[in-house]
Amino acid sequence: MEGQQWYFEDFRLGQQFSIPAKTLTESHFLLFAALSGDQYPLHYDEEYCKKTRFGKRVAHGFLINMLTALGASNISQAVEEAMIAFLSQSSRFLKPAFIGDTLRPRLEVVGLVPKGDKGVVEIRSTVTNQRGELVLEGSHTYLLKSRG
Numbered sequence: 001m002e003g004q005q006w007y008f009e010d011f012r013l014g015q016q017f018s019i020p021a022k023t024l025t026e027s028h029f030l031l032f033a034a035l036s037g038d039q040y041p042l043h044y045d046e047e048y049c050k051k052t053r054f055g056k057r058v059a060h061g062f063l064i065n066m067l068t069a070l071g072a073s074n075i076s077q078a079v080e081e082a083m084i085a086f087l088s089q090s091s092r093f094l095k096p097a098f099i100g101d102t103l104r105p106r107l108e109v110v111g112l113v114p115k116g117d118k119g120v121v122e123i124r125s126t127v128t129n130q131r132g133e134l135v136l137e138g139s140h141t142y143l144l145k146s147r148g
Contacts, residue, residue, distance in 0.1 A: 006078040007147035008119030011109050017073040017123075019105040024059055026099060032063045059097040064136050065089075068105045068125035075107075084118060084143040091138030095129065102130040110139070117146050 022028075033044060041048035042058050049057050070076060070086075097103060104127065111122030121144055127136040 004078060005081045006075065007082040008112070008114070008121065008144045009147050011112055011121050011144075013109055013112060015109040017070075017075045017107040019067065019069075019073045019107065021102050021104045022067055023102040024097060024099050028063060029057065029059065029099065032060055032066075036060070036062065038062075054096055054098075056098055059099075059101075061091070061093040061136070064093065064097055064103065064127055065091045065125075065138065067103055067127060068107065068136070068138065068140070070107065070123070070140060070142065072105075073107055079142075079144065082144040084145060087120070087141040087143055089138065089140050091125070091136055093136055095133050095135045097127075097129060097135050103135060104128050107140075111141075114146070115143075117148065119144055119146060 029043060033039060038060055042052060042054070043060050044057065046057060049055065106126050108124045109121060110124045111120070113120040121142045123140045123142070125136070125138045125140055126134060129135050
């Protein structure tokens with residue numbers, strides 16, 4: 001992939017792309033709060049959380065979802081010339097994540113739809129924790145130029 005540009009035709013069903021694992025820290029929670037404006041106590045108030053079923057602060061689902069950004073993957077630079085648009089995203093949050101959890105995002109090509117001189121690439125996104133539990137599953141859809 002290094003130095004080579006990828007276009008719609010270069011993708012294959014089942015291809016997987018990696019994103020470096022991240023261990024969640026207090027800083028991640030605070031930066032997300034600052035950017036999003038989210039102040040819900042389940043994410044930021046330790047005393048409030050002690051009274052919940054989780055017992056401690058829970059990472060916001062959108063924070064976990066952000067870890068699956070294509071731009072953070074090993075394919076990011078290879079699609080710079082072909083990328084037209086990020087069309088859609090969906091996600092399901094399956095398990096909570098906490099400060100100290102190490103999360104491993106993965107991306108897999110699950111759909112390829114040619115559209116003339118471009119094509120739609122659908123990517124399944126997953127995030128697992130250090131215990132191998134699936135924390136998030138979802139999809140991203142991108143519009144890419146064809147090589148021709």
